[in-house]
Amino acid sequence: MATAIDDAPQVAGTEVSPGGRPDETDPKPMTQRRVLGLATPIIGENLLQTAVGAVDTLLVARLGAAAVAGVGTGFEIVFFIIAILSAIDIGATVLVSQAIGAGDRRRANALARQAIVWGLVLAVPVSAAIYLAAPTIIGLFGTEPDVAAAATTYLQIIAATGVALFLSFVCGAVLRGAGDSRTPLAAAAIANVVNVAVASALILGRFGLPALGVAGSAWGAAAGRTVGAAFMLAVMVGGRTALSLRGGWGWRPRPAVARQIFALGVPAAVEQVLTSGAFMTLIAVVALIGTPALAAQQIAFTALSTAFLPGVAFSITATALVGQSIGARRPADARTAWLISLRWAVAWLGVGGALVFGFAERLMRIFSSDPAVIGAGVNALRALGLVLPFWAVWFVSSGGLRGSGDTRTPLIVGASTMWLAVGFAWVVVRWFGGGLGWVWIAFGITSAPAALLMWWLFRRRIGDYEAGRRALPTVDGAGGH
Numbered sequence: 001m002a003t004a005i006d007d008a009p010q011v012a013g014t015e016v017s018p019g020g021r022p023d024e025t026d027p028k029p030m031t032q033r034r035v036l037g038l039a040t041p042i043i044g045e046n047l048l049q050t051a052v053g054a055v056d057t058l059l060v061a062r063l064g065a066a067a068v069a070g071v072g073t074g075f076e077i078v079f080f081i082i083a084i085l086s087a088i089d090i091g092a093t094v095l096v097s098q099a100i101g102a103g104d105r106r107r108a109n110a111l112a113r114q115a116i117v118w119g120l121v122l123a124v125p126v127s128a129a130i131y132l133a134a135p136t137i138i139g140l141f142g143t144e145p146d147v148a149a150a151a152t153t154y155l156q157i158i159a160a161t162g163v164a165l166f167l168s169f170v171c172g173a174v175l176r177g178a179g180d181s182r183t184p185l186a187a188a189a190i191a192n193v194v195n196v197a198v199a200s201a202l203i204l205g206r207f208g209l210p211a212l213g214v215a216g217s218a219w220g221a222a223a224g225r226t227v228g229a230a231f232m233l234a235v236m237v238g239g240r241t242a243l244s245l246r247g248g249w250g251w252r253p254r255p256a257v258a259r260q261i262f263a264l265g266v267p268a269a270v271e272q273v274l275t276s277g278a279f280m281t282l283i284a285v286v287a288l289i290g291t292p293a294l295a296a297q298q299i300a301f302t303a304l305s306t307a308f309l310p311g312v313a314f315s316i317t318a319t320a321l322v323g324q325s326i327g328a329r330r331p332a333d334a335r336t337a338w339l340i341s342l343r344w345a346v347a348w349l350g351v352g353g354a355l356v357f358g359f360a361e362r363l364m365r366i367f368s369s370d371p372a373v374i375g376a377g378v379n380a381l382r383a384l385g386l387v388l389p390f391w392a393v394w395f396v397s398s399g400g401l402r403g404s405g406d407t408r409t410p411l412i413v414g415a416s417t418m419w420l421a422v423g424f425a426w427v428v429v430r431w432f433g434g435g436l437g438w439v440w441i442a443f444g445i446t447s448a449p450a451a452l453l454m455w456w457l458f459r460r461r462i463g464d465y466e467a468g469r470r471a472l473p474t475v476d477g478a479g480g481h
Helices: 032-061 065-101 105-139 145-160 160-176 181-206 214-237 256-285 292-328 331-358 360-367 371-404 409-433 436-468
Strands: none
Touching: 032 065, 032 145, 032 160, 032 181, 032 214, 032 292, 032 331, 032 360, 065 105, 065 145, 065 160, 065 214, 065 256, 065 292, 065 371, 105 145, 105 160, 105 256, 105 292, 105 409, 145 214, 145 256, 145 360, 160 181, 160 214, 181 214, 256 292, 256 409, 292 331, 292 360, 292 371, 292 436, 331 360, 331 371, 331 436, 371 409, 371 436
């Protein structure tokens, strides 16, 4: 049943012929070129973000281990904010991709407008709450006072500019759902130039500007996100991309559309919130080991991101292309999109994991000269390098399930796996005195079975669609004046 776009047309191209293919809209066949065409700019975007993170970490590292640990702790809370945002961006990605697959670009445009509107509605109270509660939240981690002070400063600045954070993620999400990953890549490039310029000037006090330390890193990130979000909005308003925001219609908040977005997005958001909560709890576990271990964990994640983030990119690609294939009522194409994404993700993360394992010490020495930090970080990197191929299978299969309309299964498997790993890590540290490397070995023990389970669940769901045992989801209306 259609829900509330007064002037949106009925879905084009969703009448299915006896052969199972749409009669009107016949989207491009699912090929490796199409998958890589969407994934490659996302990888580029992620690598740009990683490069900026590495530069920021190098600059902050000059301030000492406490500053690095503080930024790392603060960013875990930022990840929590992003997790809440995923209630909008994942739901919007799935709905926009299915509308595009069904051949209804007008409905996709309307969904993009509503995603932006509801993102703003969500951004203001969440950002305000995080800003006010920042000292209390950071205090829960039990970090040393200098680490807590740095983390609170970083978090409050990011929360104060939370609207830009929300807009940058929502705009990128709807564009990728429509199959346009080049505009978010261009936005990331512009944002990262701004980020590096502002952060390098303010962290150490260059060009006559005050030396703000950790606060300079936060202001750099905020400035970059603001410019990047403004760029994507300008491109969409100008109608120069896959989605168009040109015209004044469709901006009034539509609760019926919000229900559609949240029905898909809330389980994904709960998954991200629980996962973020697990990582925040992990900080408290690592804090039991000491500040060098906290600093090492932040550096290890920064060094690992080059190998890790392409897996996230192929997960996003799987969500978008599986969603488009389901919207076009072509489950065989959904399977192909998932399989191509899976192969590339495993290859990338497998090679990346091997390189990280082999060059762990050299990577750590780029960021720190502290022997305690280097020793802890080397063990963490080697453990994480072994886990990466399993994460590739897990992420891409979860992304495929979300694109098919199932966001609850990734929630159940993902959240339970992460919290089980945190429990193992706590036991290892608290009872057996294990170091940071053993913390991440605990994650590896739980990641392998989770990856295999998600692989099997996606294959079963698509098999049910292909065999007619499960009805394909339909694309409902979404917009208005």
